[in-house]
Amino acid sequence: MSRDPSAGNRARATLSEVASMADVSVSTVSKVLNGRGGVSEETRARIEALLQDHQYNRRATKRTVAPLLEVLVYEIDSPFGSEILAGIEQVARRRRIGMVLTAATERHLPEPSWVEDVIERQPLGVILVACVLPPEDKQRLRSRNIPLVMVDPAGAPAPDVPSIGSADWTGGYLATRHLLDLGHRRIGIITGPPDMLASTARLSGYRAALETAGVPIEPDLIRPGEFHHRDGLVEGRALLSLPDRPTAIFASSDLYALGVYEAARSCGIAIPADLSVVGYDDLRIARWAGPPLTTIRVPLAAMAEQAFHLVMRLADEPELTFSRIDIDTSLVVRESSAPPARP
Amino acid sequence: MSRDPSAGNRARATLSEVASMADVSVSTVSKVLNGRGGVSEETRARIEALLQDHQYNRRATKRTVAPLLEVLVYEIDSPFGSEILAGIEQVARRRRIGMVLTAATERHLPEPSWVEDVIERQPLGVILVACVLPPEDKQRLRSRNIPLVMVDPAGAPAPDVPSIGSADWTGGYLATRHLLDLGHRRIGIITGPPDMLASTARLSGYRAALETAGVPIEPDLIRPGEFHHRDGLVEGRALLSLPDRPTAIFASSDLYALGVYEAARSCGIAIPADLSVVGYDDLRIARWAGPPLTTIRVPLAAMAEQAFHLVMRLADEPELTFSRIDIDTSLVVRESSAPPARP
Numbered sequence: 001m002s003r004d005p006s007a008g009n010r011a012r013a014t015l016s017e018v019a020s021m022a023d024v025s026v027s028t029v030s031k032v033l034n035g036r037g038g039v040s041e042e043t044r045a046r047i048e049a050l051l052q053d054h055q056y057n058r059r060a061t062k063r064t065v066a067p068l069l070e071v072l073v074y075e076i077d078s079p080f081g082s083e084i085l086a087g088i089e090q091v092a093r094r095r096r097i098g099m100v101l102t103a104a105t106e107r108h109l110p111e112p113s114w115v116e117d118v119i120e121r122q123p124l125g126v127i128l129v130a131c132v133l134p135p136e137d138k139q140r141l142r143s144r145n146i147p148l149v150m151v152d153p154a155g156a157p158a159p160d161v162p163s164i165g166s167a168d169w170t171g172g173y174l175a176t177r178h179l180l181d182l183g184h185r186r187i188g189i190i191t192g193p194p195d196m197l198a199s200t201a202r203l204s205g206y207r208a209a210l211e212t213a214g215v216p217i218e219p220d221l222i223r224p225g226e227f228h229h230r231d232g233l234v235e236g237r238a239l240l241s242l243p244d245r246p247t248a249i250f251a252s253s254d255l256y257a258l259g260v261y262e263a264a265r266s267c268g269i270a271i272p273a274d275l276s277v278v279g280y281d282d283l284r285i286a287r288w289a290g291p292p293l294t295t296i297r298v299p300l301a302a303m304a305e306q307a308f309h310l311v312m313r314l315a316d317e318p319e320l321t322f323s324r325i326d327i328d329t330s331l332v333v334r335e336s337s338a339p340p341a342r343p
Numbered sequence: 344m345s346r347d348p349s350a351g352n353r354a355r356a357t358l359s360e361v362a363s364m365a366d367v368s369v370s371t372v373s374k375v376l377n378g379r380g381g382v383s384e385e386t387r388a389r390i391e392a393l394l395q396d397h398q399y400n401r402r403a404t405k406r407t408v409a410p411l412l413e414v415l416v417y418e419i420d421s422p423f424g425s426e427i428l429a430g431i432e433q434v435a436r437r438r439r440i441g442m443v444l445t446a447a448t449e450r451h452l453p454e455p456s457w458v459e460d461v462i463e464r465q466p467l468g469v470i471l472v473a474c475v476l477p478p479e480d481k482q483r484l485r486s487r488n489i490p491l492v493m494v495d496p497a498g499a500p501a502p503d504v505p506s507i508g509s510a511d512w513t514g515g516y517l518a519t520r521h522l523l524d525l526g527h528r529r530i531g532i533i534t535g536p537p538d539m540l541a542s543t544a545r546l547s548g549y550r551a552a553l554e555t556a557g558v559p560i561e562p563d564l565i566r567p568g569e570f571h572h573r574d575g576l577v578e579g580r581a582l583l584s585l586p587d588r589p590t591a592i593f594a595s596s597d598l599y600a601l602g603v604y605e606a607a608r609s610c611g612i613a614i615p616a617d618l619s620v621v622g623y624d625d626l627r628i629a630r631w632a633g634p635p636l637t638t639i640r641v642p643l644a645a646m647a648e649q650a651f652h653l654v655m656r657l658a659d660e661p662e663l664t665f666s667r668i669d670i671d672t673s674l675v676v677r678e679s680s681a682p683p684a685r686p
Contacts, residue, residue, distance in 0.1 A: 035409075065408065066460065066463040066464040066465075068441075068443070068464075075429075076425060076428055076429040076432055077422075077425040077426045077428070077429035077627070078425075079420075079422075081425075082419060082420040082421075082424075082425035082428075083420045085419055085420065085425075085444075086418075086419040086420035086446065089419055089444060089445065089446050090446065093445060093446065093454065096456060096460055098411075098443040098445070098460065098464055099443065099444050099445070100411070100441040100442060100443050100444075101428075101432060101442050101443075101444045102432065102436060102441070102442070103429065103432050103433065103436065111436065113439060117409065117439055117441065120409040121409040121411075121441055122409075229630075229631050255631070258631045258632075258633070259631075261633045262631075262633040262634070262635075265633045265634065284420070285628055285631070287572075288572050288598070288601045288602075288605075288628070289601075290601070290604045290605040290608045290633070291605070291608065292605075
């Protein structure tokens with residue numbers, strides 16, 4: 001016999017163990033592993049549970065299909081989502097790997113059938129952009145040795161999934177210090193949802209910059225939002241209606257900043273003569289704003305590239321352990337920030 | 344024998360004819376057809392040429408791989424590209440078809456290796472968004488029975504590829520008539536490249552509306568551009584510097600309109616009090632502009648959906664003939680247009 005008796009026996013034994021525990025044939029387990037049909041829902045669920053309980057890991061095999069990378073993204077057509085996608089696609093294309101793109105639901109989750117379809121397509125790996133996976137989906141991918149990486153702007157990674165983020169505290173600090181350096185003392189901020197680590201970190205950077213400069217923190221000047229354009233408009237109007245209104249606003253997303261522009265315009269307040277505005281993200285629209293927006297640059301293309309290389313490394317070295325890296329943010333000064341007008 | 348002697352014999356005969364003409368084995372031809380390796384470049388080229396000369400069409404076979412749809416797009420992260428992608432993805436997801444996304448080069452063409460990779464992935468079909476294919480790539484797809492559809496905002500489809508566009512002349516006419524109805528008589532236009540049918544059609548709609556209203560056409564008020572934000576800024580400034588400057592500008596893309604906003608702001612001209620602006624496309628950014636932009640709505644989601652359904656129909660009915668449909672455009676009035684100020 002020419003077969004090498006040591007090759008892959010462990011995996012096969014485990015597969016047949018799972019089959020015997022589930023009281024089905026090995027080919028039925030194999031169908032479930034490969035996402036093929038012809039298995040009842042009940043049997044499929046039983047086998048998945050056993051695969052999970054026994055931490056079955058498929059042995060790496062040489063793939064015969066064309067190489068694919070799966071990307072699950074929240075909002076393909078948001079400026080943020082589309083710039084990250086373009087970054088991932090560019091590196092995947094250079095390696096001649098097909099990028100399969102799926103949008104998540106409004107709750108940042110995949111459709112229930114998504115994971116089955118992914119398994120059937122046998123990708124080299126999966127990248128989540130601003131999305132989360134239910135634990136059972138993670139386990140299903142893990143049991144097929146399909147690596148998973150998150151590009152995680154929200155900054156709240158699951159500890160069991162490697163993630164790429166950016167330096168939010170530093171960004172918040174730099175934005176605020178820039179306004180302080182220009183001479184502003186009454187600086188408003190529109191923050192993101194408090195349950196999002198990225199928002200808390202940016203707010204914390206804002207507070208630290210003020211404290212370092214000896215400027216008291218005023219709760220009135222701190223306004224919440226959900227990272228939508230509308231929040232920038234509504235909270236911008238609220239800030240500009242204060243009896244002693246701020247001379248500068250740190251809008252912690254570029255969309256907020258556009259909302260603040262609109263609020264200022266409708267109140268007859270000129271930017272930057274009467275109000276300085278600093279955004280966050282440096283999306284393309286920041287350059288197109290009138291005036292062009294001073295903002296914190298989040299290196300979306302670099303984050304995308306890191307996520308790609310990490311998922312490829314994990315595909316080659318499944319034992320690699322990796323938790324999170326945050327890529328540096330920086331200040332981009334354009335025309336929306338200036339010294340405050342003399343009182 | 345249980346084999347049906349009539350099934351598939353024609354295709355097999357042709358395949359073996361191609362093999363004998365190329366002086367290679369049937370399996371070599373099959374490798375080329377399926378995009379597999381192990382064939383020299385010279386032999387591959389000879390076989391491709393024969394497949395093309397003899398209009399070889401693979402007989403439709405039942406696919407065993409997970410269903411994929413290929414999308415080639417110019418600029419994933421442009422507002423225009425990303426909104427169309429989101430539309431295609433949404434319908435593909437509903438049908439559980441994986442969307443493989445590739446970006447085109449700056450010249451709106453795929454990378455040279457793209458078509459080989461597509462063939463290897465065996466998709467149900469291909470959608471081009473604002474891209475073109477070299478004739479040999481088209482033929483390669485055709486000889487594998489992979490249908491091709493263009494979403495074609497430029498309006499210059501290859502006559503041999505079915506395409507989905509929008510009603511550009513109507514859009515140009517509606518935008519201009521809206522400004523005329525408000526009382527404007529000096530209406531500037533920033534047009535797209537003259538070799539793009541879409542630009543010519545929008546300009547022609549502008550002229551027709553002016554002529555219908557008995558307003559003379561002034562060459563000074565017609566400015567060219569390449570559909571970039573910067574063109575809106577530069578040409579907007581040029582129009583606003585004219586001795587008898589226009590009271591309204593039809594910016595034939597939303598990006599132009601943002602550039603015109605910036606030109607007006609830097610000249611101290613208020614929108615809409617001193618200048619009305621109408622855009623084109625109704626991208627998300629049109630709503631976020633300050634003031635929110637009056638524009639022509641191009642139904643991107645509907646175009647995406649039509650392209651998807653068409654490519655799926657062609658996959659089922661390869662004999663279907665189809666040339667082009669243009670989907671209706673409409674006027675969306677927001678806050679950037681108003682009657683002209685009294686002189």
